[in-house]
Amino acid sequence: MKLKILVKVAAWGALAFIAFVTLSPISMRPVSSAPVNIERLGAYLVLGALFGAAYPKRIPLVLGLLVAGSVGLELAQNLVPGRHGRVDDALFKAAGACLGALAVSYTHLTLPTICSV
Numbered sequence: 001m002k003l004k005i006l007v008k009v010a011a012w013g014a015l016a017f018i019a020f021v022t023l024s025p026i027s028m029r030p031v032s033s034a035p036v037n038i039e040r041l042g043a044y045l046v047l048g049a050l051f052g053a054a055y056p057k058r059i060p061l062v063l064g065l066l067v068a069g070s071v072g073l074e075l076a077q078n079l080v081p082g083r084h085g086r087v088d089d090a091l092f093k094a095a096g097a098c099l100g101a102l103a104v105s106y107t108h109l110t111l112p113t114i115c116s117v
Contacts, residue, residue, distance in 0.1 A: 011012075011050035015069070018043055022073045023080055040089060041096040044070060048100025052108075059105045066097035 019027055032039055044066075051062045070093035077085040 007050065008054040011047070011054040014047050014050050018047060020072060020082070023076055023083070026082055037089075037092045040092045041099075044093045044096030045100040048097035048102075049104045050100075052101035052104030053095075056105065056108045059101060061100050063098055066101060067094045070094045070097055 034042070048062075048066055051060060051066060055062050071090050074085040074087075074090040074093065077083040
């Protein structure tokens with residue numbers, strides 16, 4: 001029971017962090033040595049996996065909301081001075097989110113006794 005709550009808190013916390021980083025000045029964005037599209041894909045992959053684990057019985061809704069959220073955040077970047085929303089960025093983010101949620105969903109379907117969070 002406590003693990004379910006922890007996963008939901010982690011999912012919403014990850015979303016809040018991604019929204020903050022996405023809408024903050026570019027100087028506040030964390031940077032790694034990986035290419036920026038890999039960073040985007042990875043961040044949203046983790047986000048999708050967390051939401052997929054938090055809401056395993058609502059995967060279609062999770063997928064729709066994650067795609068809408070990634071597009072919405074990308075559009076909102078156009079309102080922030082010095083930031084720009086781009087279609088290819090939104091595609092990498094949406095793909096990562098969907099891959100993460102679908103991977104967790106697949107795991108729940110194939111290993112239901114192990115993954116009963």
